[in-house]
Amino acid sequence: MTHVKMSARVLVPFIVSGLSIFAVLVYAHVLPLLFDLPHDPELRLFLLCLLVGSITFLASLFSLRWITGPLFRFFRKAEDLGVLSAKQSAEETHNKTDPEIWESMLLQVTDILSTLDASTMFPEIICQSRSMREVLTQTAQVARTDSSVLITGESGTGKELIASGIHKCSARAKGPFLAINCAAIPSQLLESELFGYERGAFTGASSAKPGKFELANNGTLFLDEIGDMPLETQAKILRTLETGEISRLGSTSTRHCDVRIISATNADLPKKVEEKTFREDLFHRLNVFPLALPPLRQRKEDIPALVDHFRKKLGHESPCPPEMLQIFLAQDWPGNVRELKNHVERSLVLEDAQRLTPRHEEHVPNSPVQESTAPRAEQASELEHNDLDSSLAAIECKMICAALKRTEGVQNSAAELLGIKPRSLWHRIKKYEIDVNKYKIAQHH
């Protein structure tokens, strides 16, 4: 059936052209004879032009079909790949007139091309969802400019990642990218961190120190959690943005600095402006180009790609087991991508633990896990798992062994990987009589 359609598509323009040539001959030679038209060369030329024009018009209509066919197939493919929203394009195709379909198709082509452009510009930013692709397209647009950007979004949605992406793709890429968390630094210290200080500016200032603005000269300064900045510091920042000059604490002179500001917040800044806890003039100055990152729960299409990305970064090339992925997809992730990343890391520990079965360990004489599975640990792993407590103990022991293996016996890192306190890990290591040193020794050999 497809072959018939294909050959028809190829043959039709040839048939049309053949018929048209035939018509030209009839028109130019037979009709004048039949209808006794005058032998006026101008009239014949006019008729000929009219015919050639009609043929060209018909031929272009058919060529258009040739173009639209592949284009429609391209869109179908793009839909399958998740590049386009199937719902939207289907609705558009069904409910719109021809010019509207063409217009929306061209818009979508532009959308796809800019998305492809954006994903090549920011390879470290994973995104599949339409909402994040839109953000990435805007990010690519603003990266080429020198405008101030205000990134909003919940904690862990990737605000800093986007900010550093903007810097890397901007004309300032060769300059420094510095980040400062305005909420993490006590307000008395924030100004000295941002603007620096001279020797003796305050008790304890034994030597002069440049601030972030100076250090970020010709580069980008990322002001994270800007909503938590005290009002006095806001006034100073505004002055610096307007004059391009800073003054170190304890100094009477000013220094010029050329810094692009990207700020981020998970607070509702317009509300803070209304409440008069954030300066309206500074808000407008920072909010030249707003970028809003959606929370992960609103873009679950990103989860599979993010999970694979984090697995690869941790040396696991294999795709995530489907049952694990289902669990990930079912969560709401209040801590967003950061939380997902931590869980992927933990799930790898569990996977490693499951792969290291006691039988496997018997065949690997120097396996750190085997050596570490001291009497009680071994008992726990080899239990018949006929009751819940012993099964849980076996899993717990395996996870601890796998975490220690991964962190080469560093207990603090292993505890972090397992999401427990180092002290709690220490108790469990004692309980299962795991010999941590053997992991370290095994790594050195």
Ligand SMILES: Nc1ncnc2c1ncn2[C@@H]1O[C@H](COP(=O)(O)OP(=O)(O)OP(=O)(O)O)[C@@H](O)[C@H]1O
């Ligand atoms: N789209 C993404 N692709 C790959 N990694 C991501 C993505 N989004 C976030 N991450 C990772 O998630 C972690 C948290 O991201 P980031 O620190 O940029 O979030 P944030 O919004 O700035 O958080 P906070 O508001 O708490 O400072 C980082 O390790 C980052 O690399």
